[in-house]
Amino acid sequence: MDNMMEELQSKTAFTIPILGGIPVADSCVVTWIIMGAIVLLSIIFTHRLKRVPTGKQCLLEGLIGWLDNFFTDILGPKGKKYLPFLETLIIYIAFANLIGLFGFVPPTKDINVTAALAGIAIIFVQAAFIIEKGPVKWLKSFLNPINILDLITRPLSLCMRLFGNVLGAFVVMELVKGLIPIGVPVIASAYFDIFDGLLQAYVFVFLTSLYMAEALEEEEH
């Protein structure tokens, strides 16, 4: 039990020895690894693009096309310029949740990471609101107190949902591994790591895009 509580803490990987030592968390180092992997994959997949796609290019175009359609359906044609951010977010969270398969600690198990992601998402939505409708309308929208409440509850629920799911999956997997070390963890991992990880990435970005759609929509007078 004590062992497990220790596992739940987010650890410090190393300390940068300047300004009295800056601690660098494990989740940060794993994020660098994910960034490296994504950059490498991007280079491999976009290497020698052809007009008529074959092989890996088909795979890439299928994936990006699916994401494009998915977000355009929600946001409408006006949201076209916001697609890259949402797609980056879903790709990063999916990678972060799946990296547990390779023996790393998922960065989303650290509440600071999910809080940062939720914060970025909410700031992005507010920024889109200001860009589309102007700062005056943005300030006016807070005449409705529910909107002020939304500013707090939305990032909180986004953050807690992702963090809780990843942490819950982690705890259950540790318990299963402790109980039956052979065979069963593979099946449990398929559900908790792959299915739940991808589902949570989807839900996070889906909710963000719903909030976006709300910010972009035209009011009727």
Added chain:
Amino acid sequence: MGMIALGAAIAVLTGAGAGVGIGIATAKATESIARQPEAKGDIRTALLLGCALAEATAIYGFVIALLIIGKM
């Protein structure tokens, strides 16, 4: 110590609500698939999203329970 564990146990009771919620959602989804099999894909997407949202309440309870135990 014992009371703290009890508090954590009560926090985890939120799982009951999530179970009922997901059960109702799944029941309605199967019903609507039986009625309109051609809308299967849309129904499945909506069901998955609804389940993930309903599950969140259980997750909140779990996080609270962990926080309580962590204070021990």
